[in-house]
Amino acid sequence: MSEENNNLGDDLKKGAEEALDAAKETANEFAEEAKETFNEVTGENKKVLAGILGILFGSLGIHKFVLGYNKEGIIQLIISVVTCGAGGIVGLIEGIIYLTKSDDEFYQTYQVGKKPWF
Template structure:
């Protein structure tokens, strides 16, 4: 019986630790500054793939940018590069108001 209790205790401790980790990860990912930096860097490095759009929750626009990049043989990836620079040059407050509250999907 003690093995079963020990197994249950270990399971409950692991569950608690995983829950705390998930909570902290969500809080970190949801912070405005982290989204701004992540979206900006991804826009500059992988702009044509539209990954920065997916990070901000603009799934439709991300797919549009990906398809446009494929159809233009990569030329449309300049849009993602420019957006990445714009994201990184905005203040945290401007970024939050424009892209998270205002939901402005392009430039």
């Protein structure tokens, strides 16, 4: 009986390891596809994406990360945590500004000129 329990335990351990490997592989594939998709987003698409994310999730700074402003995104997140979410108004305002700019003006200001705030 003890021998059967050991074999069962080994089988369960082996199955769990295989499931973990499969999950890791799937996650890596998803991450690679997401990177490819994100890198294809340019111009007007990036403007709309950043604007909507700024309006909906401005306090998290996601719109900053979309535009490649990692340091500013982290600052936005910290400000929102410190102010209990009140700092999210900055993201809301920026999202509205992004969407009201022309495509060329947005591109020149935030992608070429790298203006991180407002």
